[in-house]
Amino acid sequence: MNKTKLIKSVLKxxxxxxxxxxxxxxxxxxxxxxxxxxxKKEIKFL
Incomplete structure (x- = not known):
């Protein structure tokens, strides 16, 4: 597999x-x- 194909598949x-x-x-x-x-307020105190 060439680099271009590899990069494209990684990006995908x-x-x-x-x-x-x-x-x-x-x-x-x-x-x-x-x-x-x-x-949410309670969690801030934890």
């Missing part, structure tokens, strides 16, 4: 990973918002 995989991460963060934020501000 990185992009997939970043998209997945973004999706997970969106889900996490949705759940986080359900807990409300009280929990």
């Amino acid at each position: 995989n990185q992009k997939k990973a970043i998209n997945k991460k973004t999706e997970l963060e969106k889900e996490f934020n949705k759940e986080w918002n359900k807990w409300g501000n009280i929990t």
Whole structure:
């Protein structure tokens, strides 16, 4: 496999990973918002 192909495939995989991460963060934020501000304040004290 030549370098160009290798780099392209790495970039493609990185992009997939970043998209997945973004999706997970969106889900996490949705759940986080359900807990409300009280929990956030409590966590700061931990």
